[in-house]
Amino acid sequence: MxxxxxxxxxxxxxxxxxxxxxxxxxxxxxxxxxxxxxxxxxxxxxxxxxxxxxxxxxxxxxxxxxxxxxxxxxxxxxxxxxxxxxxxxxxxxxxxxxxxVMGKAKLLSDFISESVEVKPYTQKIIISKGEIHELKNILSEYKATWKDEYNYEELIDRVLEDNITLIVNSYLKEIVKIDITRRIEKFYGLAVDVGTTKIVASIIDMINGSILATESEFNKQLIYGEDLMSRISYAMEIKNGLKELQIAVVDTINELLKRLCGKLGIDASEICEVVIAGNTVMTYTAIGLDPSPLVKSFKERVNIPRNPYTLHAKNLGLKLNDNTPIYVLPCAGRFFGGDVIGDIITSKLSFQEQPSLLIDIGTNTEVVIGCRDWILGTTAPAGPAFEGWGLKCGVRAIEGAIESVKIDPETLKAHYNTIGRAKPIGICGSGYIDLLAELFINGIIDTLGKFRRDLNSQYIRLGADGYEYVIASKDETSTGRDIVITEKDIYNLIDAKSSVCAAISILLKKMIMNVNDIRKVYVCGAFGKYLNVNNAIAIGMIPEFTNAEVIYIGNGSLGGAYLSLISRDYREEAERVAKIVAIIELLLDPDFMDEYQAGFVLPGKRELFPTWWEASRKIRRK
Structure with a gap:
């Protein structure tokens, strides 16, 4: 060559x-x-x-x-x-x-939060003039992380003349910062959600707990693959691959840090603690831990340390004071990370007396059932269909993606909304859920996901990949090509939704419960924020919880990082949850395949979808 x-x-x-x-x-x-x-x-x-x-x-x-x-x-x-x-x-x-094109994503940074007592581990202590005894007690209690800046004698001399302000971290027993000029009035914390696709960061006022600014950016790891397995493969197969992945995360956080500080007019040195939450793979690659143990045979149970990780800015490469402490929320399983622990404490599921269900939909969909006394969790191998992979016109939730769909029952024409109101470029996960539900409700597909051949409609045709339904013609799109859904796409979506429903069903079975026993359903994450739950029920992804209130909590991972930053109680709760949650490995469960295969007939098992099961019989007779 x-x-x-x-x-x-x-x-x-x-x-x-x-x-x-x-x-x-x-x-x-x-x-x-x-x-x-x-x-x-x-x-x-x-x-x-x-x-x-x-x-x-x-x-x-x-x-x-x-x-x-x-x-x-x-x-x-x-x-x-x-x-x-x-x-x-x-x-x-x-x-x-x-x-x-990578595109401009619809990024989620908000989360539900009620009034929380601000009681962080990082606090400001003022040593009054002449209080030598108090200063000596603090210096003996906390590690000497301040020695590079001031020596012991200088501090004693200074406190004889004036007040001294210390920023201390009682979790690590460290002095973070010493100020002899009395300039410290406010100090700040940084809460970070390290997601597979995006990273979101917020600067927090550590005195009153208010969120001052939030910024989001694509995770620079995306160039190494959009799914977790691609990242793990890169770390395992490429020389210095793990280091490259870590640098990508750190560079993204540093970029967000620069934007946040610029927006607020503060210096990065004023940030005195960082809390990070992320799924297990993101946690491992962000702090430089080898992720290869997470992917040994899926027929084997994998146990990982359930403790939080602590390090300092200089160890990670964050552009903060070298000794700024970093706390990383604990993970509980190979695909049950600190992001789900964050979901749990943000939703307050672990404080409830009655059992609730929590679901965070994605390539690996996390499902949790529990209350104050017990928590059961699992990860459904839904695959990347909800992210657009394996679907002819699938895209992530970026500008121009079709995010919601409604089909006219008379004309069978699709009406849609796109992110940013731009010309459509494809369909994202929430759009596919709506579309599948609308195709089913309007009798365009049967209970096996096949297009009905007896319908005379200009929107149903035989394409290069078999029968397909046209959502948007090429004249409407920015790509100059029709946007369609094929029978193969429908099969992949049914496959993904069946995995999610099977996970929920397995957890209910483990606790000898049924859908009527659940009192609250918490829907988390960026996908969940824009999910039409009624349509998710119609296609058999989420069972009919007739007695439950549905609550959208938004970005629970960022919420967990925030709560663990400003509240000792919530940080301790996160650590408690990580220790007590029982992880069910679905692929090792003998009932999983039966539950999974039951979802391939829409909507699914009669006991999980009584209303829609009856409705589907009427749809068949249309």
Whole structure:
């Protein structure tokens, strides 16, 4: 191959008005990743997801196709290639289609919170002039993390002349900051939700507990793959891969930190504690722990340490004072992380006397049933369908994604809303839930998810991948292509929803409970925030909890970080929950396959969906 002789090639991207040189033999994805150009890569560059398509308008590439289903013959004829499978052999010019752009996400930063007593572990202590005894007691109780700045004699001399202000962390028994100028009036904390897709950070007033500012950004780890398994594979298979993943998280937090401080007009040195919450893989990669033990055979039970992690800013690389303490919420299972612990304490499920259910929907959907005395949790292997992977027109919740759908029962035409009111580029998870429900309710698909062949409608047709339903014609979209849902898409969605419902059913069975025993249903996370629960029930994803109040709690992971920052009681509760929660490994449970397969007939088992089961009989007779 001519590129093997070495040398560099130029890559031009007119839409961004940029061009740069890369080593010949690099893939287009590697080139864009190194340059920091945002492009989707769900599978981490393995050639299976088909989400990193670009159009080569000038020059040649060596293109390998690993899966013929992810790119069509028509697309190939128009110059489309998979960026991860296209090696650069000469100067090229490319266009990144709208559906491949990382996009501007609909990011969730709010969470429900009631009045909480502000009682943080990090506090301000004023040593009054002449109180040498009090100063000596504090210096002996707390570790000497202050020695680089002041020595013992200087502090004694100073307190004889004037007041001294100390910022101390009683959790670690450390002095965080010493001020001899009496300038410290306020001090701040940083609460961080490290998500697989996004990272959200808030600066908190540590005196009154108010949230002063919040910023969100894509997790820079996305360039290594959009799902957890891709990140773990990268850490395991690539030299220094774990370090790269850690740097990506830290760089994202530092970027948010800079924006937050700029917005508030404060210095980063005024932040005196950081609390981080994230799923187990994000927690491990953020602090540099090897995630490979999390993915040993799924037929084996995996036990992980359930303790919180503590370190300092200098260990992580955060641009704060070196000795700023960092507290990381504990994880309880390989896919049951500090984010779910955050959900639990934010919802107050662990304080309730009556049993409640909590669900956080995503690629790995966490399900919890419990109360004050006991908690049972599991993770449903729902797969990435709710993130748009494996679906012909699936996209994440970014600008232009169809997020809600309603079908006219007379014309069978779809009416939709998009994120940002932009022209549609595809369908995101909440849109697919609505769409599947509407197709079922209006009798367009049967209980097995197949399109009815007897309907005479312009919106149902035989496409390249079988029968499909047209949501938006190419004239309406920003991609210039029809947005459709195929029978294969429907199968993947039913597969995902069946996994979630099976998880809920298994937990109910373990506690010898039924749907009538649940008093509250907490719906968490960005997906849950925009989820139409009635439609989720209609398709058989969430059972009919007839006696339960449905409560949306928003970003419970960020809420957990916030509460653990400002309240000792909530931090202690988080640690208690992590210790007592019993984790059920679904794939090891003998009842899982039966429960899972029962969901493949819409809506699902009669005892879980009594109303919709009866309704489905009428739909069949339409």
């Amino acid at each position: 001519d590129y093997e002789r070495g040398g560099y090639a130029r890559i031009s991207i007119p839409q961004y008005n940029i061009e740069f040189h890369v080593k010949k033999g690099s893939t287009i994805l590697e080139a864009l990743r190194d340059k920091g150009v945002g492009i989707r890569s769900v599978c981490g560059g393995k050639g299976f997801c088909g989400k990193c398509k670009v159009i080569v308008t000038k020059g040649r590439v060596e293109h390998r196709i690993r899966d013929k289903e992810v790119i069509s013959v028509e697309e190939l004829s128009k110059g489309y290639v998979l960026a991860c499978q296209a090696k650069i052999i000469e100067d090229i010019e490319i266009i990144i289609p709208q559906e491949s």
